[in-house]
Amino acid sequence: MIHIPALGAARRAHHFTSANGFRRRRVPAPLVGSLGYGMKRTSDGTRRPRLRDRMSRSRAGFRGLRRRGRLGDDAWDELEETLLLADVGMPTTTALLDDVKERVAADKVRDAEALPVLLEDAIVDVLTPAADRSLARADSGPTVWVVTGVNGVGKTTTIAKIAAQELSDGSSVLLAAADTFRAAAADQLAHWADLLGIDVVRAQEGADPGAVAFDGVQAAVARGVDIVLVDTAGRLHTKVNLMNELGKIIRVVERTPGALQEVLLVLDATTGQNGLTQARDFTEAVGVTGVVLTKLDGTAKGGIVLAIEHELGVPVKLVGVGESAEDLVPFDPREFATALVGSDDDQAEDAT
Amino acid sequence: MxxxxxxxxxxxxxxxxxxxxxxxxxxxxxxxxxxxxxxxxxxxxxxxxxxxxxxxxxxxxxxxxxxxxxxxxxxxxxxxxxxxxxGGATGKLQGGSRSPSVVMLAGLQGSGKTTVAAKLARHLERDGKKVLLVAADLQRPAAVEQLRVLGERIDVPVFSEPTDPVAVTRGGIEEAKRLGRNVVVLDTAGRLQVDDALMGELAAIRDVVKPDDALLVVDAMTGQEAVNVAETFAATIPLTGVVLTKLDGDARGGAAMSVKEVTGLPIVFAGLGEKLDAFEPFHPERMASRILGMGDVLTLIEKAEETFDAEEAAKAQERLRKGEFTLEDFLEQMQQMKKMGPIQNIIGMLPGMPKELRNADIDEGELGRVEAIICSMTPGERRDPSTINGSRRYRIATGSGTTTAQVNAVLKQFKGVQQMMKQMMRPGKKGKKGLMMPGMPGMPGLPGT
Structure with missing residues (x-):
């Protein structure tokens, strides 16, 4: 086992024996919390610059600000426009601008060049920097993470990525294909399970998704698997029946005490203001514990997560910035804000 | 909001x-x-x-x-x-004189291309075309399988092979000629508009097939990004139109306006749900109302016209006038209303509905329960609910899989509606008569009613 001195005892994995006699290695939860999910392996921080690289295209708008000189209405208008273009939405944009204005008054700022840094601070504050963004794990028995979201946001791909990361961290993983609705959805998940060499629990198309989730958890208990990822059918949050069905899946999983640790809402970064409604409705229906923001490798900025954290207090836990498994990275508020505003990038530019 | x-x-x-x-x-x-x-x-x-x-x-x-x-x-x-x-030409493809003519679909991942491919194929078949679906999405696992399953459902052949997208496209057109199909609907892999390699592949497919129609599939929930997506795709392949998907959600769909404004391309079709018949020509004036948040009155009126059987309605009116509104009528009206689509959608279409009601979670299952309860009654009981005593009530509850309390609630609701109907129909109150909408049985199943 790798021992990292700085972390001392916290790094030491503990062993325990499960009901059926399997011995498993488990990474204690506090460690995950202190480092952020998925960062255990990359102590050199290679993942972090990557997010900034991938998001570099989104920063063009903010850059113009630095060259504006004195603070006037133009600068504020530009700031507002850039936030709106990032899908932050009017209410949060207004709140952020008010915050920046207060900071400007407090610091007696006269130069528009200071705005990006102030804005970055304001964004970080909106994002509740202290929130726990790690994926929770059960103390004993299998840990179940249910993955939900509207159609086409990338639930199945996200599951494959999480599974790949957990496997390379030494956990055993099982997939439950509770999307029994969309044609070939289970095939898609099974394909990933094949590639990863792990088990998938599936049923016929049209089968009861709650039953599949239940079978998945039971299989995990029986086989001593550490982590169960439950894939659910994409559903629009406006469909009451489908939301009730999702509620049933959750209740079924909850029958195994302590197993359900996360209900993740996958959100497409290209989504506009409807993202807030999605988050609200899913949270009301099934108590979402974290957001996974996908497809951040385009020019979309995913600014709606600011509104989601601000209004609902649901933390963003992971962001997807590319195709490969390593491209699903922990969400870091400061990094996200910096990537959006691009202030340190500009300083580097100015220095040269 | x-x-x-x-x-x-x-x-x-x-x-x-x-x-x-x-x-x-x-x-x-x-x-x-x-x-x-x-x-x-x-x-x-x-x-x-x-x-x-x-x-x-x-x-x-x-x-x-x-x-x-x-x-x-x-x-x-x-x-x-x-x-x-x-506005613009909606509901129609440009098509071409050659056979097969080719419709190519492109868009971001998860915008709904594969579903649109199947819906479009179904739509074209209904127009008398013979369609071949070609699955050139070799990127996403099981995308080909998904199209095969959908093709089976609508009885349209699907072609694919595990080679590369350009070869599949070529092979698909040959296959269409061999099978005598006159339209090829080509599903491509989802791609980000900044992915140069995949955009290049799209251009290569375009060069091979020279599609008669190239449609950009856009998710109605898309935010500001819609402009970048539309511009880049339009610059890569000569798009002829746009399909707007997931309009059955509650997104206001401003992306439609962004895409239209920057590309000038007509929005041809709209996707309204996961079922393969939830596909219709795009209606600019309805979309305008939706973006402005004005309620989609036109759609509602049209739907009501489509759904209500004029004769049945007249019969019901006659009975109403005689003050004979029974549980059977109640049931019938409920079924009529269900035909118009999810209640939530209908309420969303009514302008001036109070916000609470618009945002209320309407439980469609509740409607189903009410229906089951009434269906578990004998015709006699439906005509005269006063005969329903304790043991009948128990039988009805058992038959409908509900509880006697739920049966009671329905009976109480019905009584209220009956009372209301009587008042509305009372001669001398002419002004109110015209106001009554057909098939509004006091909205059973609404919370708080």
Missing amino acids: FDTLTDRFEGIFRKLRGRGKLTDADVDAVAREIRLALLEADVNVGVVKQFVGRIKERAVGEEVTKSLSPAQQVIKIIHEELTATL
Whole structure:
């Protein structure tokens, strides 16, 4: 086992024996919390610059600000426009601008060049920097993470990525294909399970998704698997029946005490203001514990997560910035804000 | 969430009633509201600016007419302008003289291309075309399998092979010729518009097939990004139109306006659900109402016309007049209403519905329960519910899989509706008669009723 001195005892994995006699290695939860999910392996921080690289295209708008000189209405208008273009939405944009204005008054700022840094601070504050963004794990028995979201946001791909990361961290993983609705959805998940060499629990198309989730958890208990990822059918949050069905899946999983640790809402970064409604409705229906923001490798900025954290207090836990498994990275508020505003990038530019 | 634009405009204009002309200041106040409404609907910031400019130009100096309130007047202008912006040739493909003609679908991951491919194939088959679905999405695992399953459902052949997208496309066209199919619907892999390699592949497919129609599939929930996506795709392949998907959600769909404004491409079709028949020509004026948050009155009226059997309605009216509104009528009306689609959608389409009701979770299952309860009664009981005693009640509850308390609730609800109907039908209250909508049985299943 790798021992990292700085972390001392916290790094030491503990062993325990499960009901059926399997011995498993488990990474204690506090460690995950202190480092952020998925960062255990990359102590050199290679993942972090990557997010900034991938998001570099989104920063063009903010850059113009630095060259504006004195603070006037133009600068504020530009700031507002850039936030709106990032899908932050009017209410949060207004709140952020008010915050920046207060900071400007407090610091007696006269130069528009200071705005990006102030804005970055304001964004970080909106994002509740202290929130726990790690994926929770059960103390004993299998840990179940249910993955939900509207159609086409990338639930199945996200599951494959999480599974790949957990496997390379030494956990055993099982997939439950509770999307029994969309044609070939289970095939898609099974394909990933094949590639990863792990088990998938599936049923016929049209089968009861709650039953599949239940079978998945039971299989995990029986086989001593550490982590169960439950894939659910994409559903629009406006469909009451489908939301009730999702509620049933959750209740079924909850029958195994302590197993359900996360209900993740996958959100497409290209989504506009409807993202807030999605988050609200899913949270009301099934108590979402974290957001996974996908497809951040385009020019979309995913600014709606600011509104989601601000209004609902649901933390963003992971962001997807590319195709490969390593491209699903922990969400870091400061990094996200910096990537959006691009202030340190500009300083580097100015220095040269 | 915001109130509807109408509500907000009424507020602004309350103070200007009776004045002669819309002044600069009036229009400025309104322009701010339009801007907010459009931004809230996810219309691109740049597009909003241009649009608001156009509205201001048109509205300043406009005479305040007597027939409309100033608010209504400005809304009319905006609605017209927005409808014009969104308009274009809808519901039709360009097609080509050759056989097979090729329709190519492109878009971001998860926009709904594969579902649209199947829906479009079904639509074209209904038009008498013979379609071959070609699955050139070799990227996403099981995408080909998904199209195969959908093809089976609509009885349309599907072609694919595990080679590369260009080869599949070529092979697909050959296969269509061999099978005598006259339209090829080509599903491609989802791709980000910044992925140069995949965009290059799209261009390569275009060069091979020279599609007669190339449709960009856009998710109605897309935000500001819609502009970048549309511009880049349009620059890569000569798009001929747009399909807007997931309109069955509650997104206001400002992306439609962004895409239309920057590309000028007509929005040809709209996807309205996961079922393969939830696909229809795009309606610019309805979309305009939706983006403005005005309620989709037109759709509702059309749906009501389509759904209600005139004869049945007349019969029901006759019985009503005689004061014989029974549980059977109640059931019938409920079934009629269900045919119009999810209640939530219908309520969303009604302008002026209170916000609480618009946002209320309406439990469709509750309607189903009510239906089951009534269906578990004997015809005699349906005509005269007063005969339902304890043991009958128990039988009904068992038969419908509910509880006696639920049966009681339905009976109570029905009594209320019956009372209401009687009052409405009472002679001498002529004014109210015309107000009654067909098939509004007191909205069973609404919370709080």
